[in-house]
Amino acid sequence: MSGPTPHEARQLLERAGAVGLEDDGARRVHARVAVGYGVVLGVFGAVAWSVDDTRWGGVVTFAVQLGYLVAIVALARHRERAARTVPRRARRIAVVGVLGSGVPLLTLLWFVFLGDPPAPSPLLATVAGLVIAAPAVVAGARIRTGPVR
Amino acid sequence: MSDGGGQEHPRHRLDDVIHAPVRFSIVAALASVDEAVFGVVRDGVGISDSVLSKQVSVLEQAGYVAVRKGAVGRRPRTWLRLTPKGRRAFRDHLDALRDIAATGIDDSATEE
Numbered sequence: 001m002s003g004p005t006p007h008e009a010r011q012l013l014e015r016a017g018a019v020g021l022e023d024d025g026a027r028r029v030h031a032r033v034a035v036g037y038g039v040v041l042g043v044f045g046a047v048a049w050s051v052d053d054t055r056w057g058g059v060v061t062f063a064v065q066l067g068y069l070v071a072i073v074a075l076a077r078h079r080e081r082a083a084r085t086v087p088r089r090a091r092r093i094a095v096v097g098v099l100g101s102g103v104p105l106l107t108l109l110w111f112v113f114l115g116d117p118p119a120p121s122p123l124l125a126t127v128a129g130l131v132i133a134a135p136a137v138v139a140g141a142r143i144r145t146g147p148v149r
Numbered sequence: 150m151s152d153g154g155g156q157e158h159p160r161h162r163l164d165d166v167i168h169a170p171v172r173f174s175i176v177a178a179l180a181s182v183d184e185a186v187f188g189v190v191r192d193g194v195g196i197s198d199s200v201l202s203k204q205v206s207v208l209e210q211a212g213y214v215a216v217r218k219g220a221v222g223r224r225p226r227t228w229l230r231l232t233p234k235g236r237r238a239f240r241d242h243l244d245a246l247r248d249i250a251a252t253g254i255d256d257s258a259t260e261e
Binding site: 003004005006009010012013015016017019020021022023080081084085086087088089090091 | 158159160161163173174177178179180181182183184185186188189190193194219221222230243246247249250251252
């Protein structure tokens, strides 16, 4: 290979920087879905804890689980339809965020179903939901703002 | 092979697969995202479906690009992404180009 001249090399480097597929719309979609996952997990945790001790707890928990599954599938489908690119590191950030929300959720569910605690006050249930949602919401915000340059 | 002075010229580090102009643009475009729909890459690089298909096959054979077939409703949708090997090759290719460009700056400085 004869190779490019220094001038051609500079032109190629400029071209490499110019051909970007970064799309703000896709970034918004991925951010929205990550936040959505957090909200769904947070609501699921808070409601599961709140209704566990009630007369209709089993039915409500089942309905919430169903709603949770529908919401997760709907969010995944929305992302697949609406976004035509995946921004750099968006997927990894979302996975870390959702796993970060999953840990407090599983801890809470373990506590609720095995520890049999009393029903929480609305404030406590809200706080629990916010704690669960926080990592995925932060991940969504991180995806929205983009990589730090 | 050495060009004299005991140091290999950076052009020897250029990747033959990536160096072709259209493939260079495709790889540069894919490097800016984790994954992109076929049509987005086609429009971003400004080439036809057939040219992109052909060049993606070459990149896929080199292990630089992965193709994922999906669907939105009944419509098929093809996703393209750079593999870690492809991303590394592109980074090395850019490094070689930077070195070549830097060589030019030194030359012009010497000429003056």
